[in-house]
Amino acid sequence: MRLLLLxxxxxxxxxxxxxxxxxGITNIFSQEGAINWLHTYGEWSWAAAIVLxxxxxxxxxxxxxxxxxxxxxxxxxxxxxIAAAGSFLSGSVGYWLCRLxxxxxxxxxxxxxxxxxxxxxxxxxxxxxxALSRWLPVFPEVIACMAGxxxxxxxxxxxxxxxxxxxxxxxxxxxGYTGINHPWLAIALSAGLxxxxxxxxxxxxxxxxxxxxx
Numbered sequence: 595m596r597l598l599l600l601x602x603x604x605x606x607x608x609x610x611x612x613x614x615x616x617x618g619i620t621n622i623f624s625q626e627g628a629i630n631w632l633h634t635y636g637e638w639s640w641a642a643a644i645v646l647x648x649x650x651x652x653x654x655x656x657x658x659x660x661x662x663x664x665x666x667x668x669x670x671x672x673x674x675x676i677a678a679a680g681s682f683l684s685g686s687v688g689y690w691l692c693r694l695x696x697x698x699x700x701x702x703x704x705x706x707x708x709x710x711x712x713x714x715x716x717x718x719x720x721x722x723x724x725a726l727s728r729w730l731p732v733f734p735e736v737i738a739c740m741a742g743x744x745x746x747x748x749x750x751x752x753x754x755x756x757x758x759x760x761x762x763x764x765x766x767x768x769x770g771y772t773g774i775n776h777p778w779l780a781i782a783l784s785a786g787l788x789x790x791x792x793x794x795x796x797x798x799x800x801x802x803x804x805x806x807x808x
Contacts, residue, residue, distance in 0.1 A: 632664075639664075639667055639668075643663070646660050647683070651687060661763055664676050664677045665766065665769065669767075678759045678762065679763070685759065688738035691739070692738075692740070695742075712743070716746035721796055722754070724758065725792040728788060729788070754792055
């Protein structure tokens with residue numbers, strides 16, 4: 595019960611930040627606004643974009659618009675790599691901030707029963723949840739934080755995170771580069787490829803994941 599309650603609390607905090615600052619940030623970071631804002635940083639536009647994607651941990655930054663702007667500025671390949679790196683780093687920071695709380699503190703927060711339940715979930719279907727969550731609003735960083743708190747094995751988590759971040763980054767960089775108005779195929783790929791990639795990755799490295807220490 596505490597596990598579900600904590601998840602809902604974290605999701606609510608994200609939603610509250612959206613209601614407070616969402617309109618203002620969205621107005622600033624429209625597609626054109628994001629491109630113009632990044633251009634002001636010149637050759638450091640890529641770094642500014644990564645900072646924005648990291649800020650998505652606590653602020654309602656429209657990450658997909660930032661990724662599309664990277665595609666417009668740098669092209670599909672370089673823009674996609676930067677966008678994927680930003681998404682990956684954002685998830686990693688959320689994971690490690692919560693994991694470094696420590697197991698004892700996590701047990702106190704969740705209770706022994708819910709902690710063990712969360713740990714079992716993280717080591718089981720948790721990889722699928724992490725990989726699929728990257729293209730969803732609100733949930734990506736919340737799920738990354740929960741994975742860290744329940745001590746999902748680091749290698750397992752980061753492989754799943756990469757499986758979701760790569761398709762997301764390249765799909766939206768492609769949207770920004772081409773300027774297509776109805777990017778349903780790209781969005782479908784960004785949602786559909788993560789489980790396929792994770793299926794392959796988890797099978798290749800399953801024995802290694804099993805032996806990964808928590």
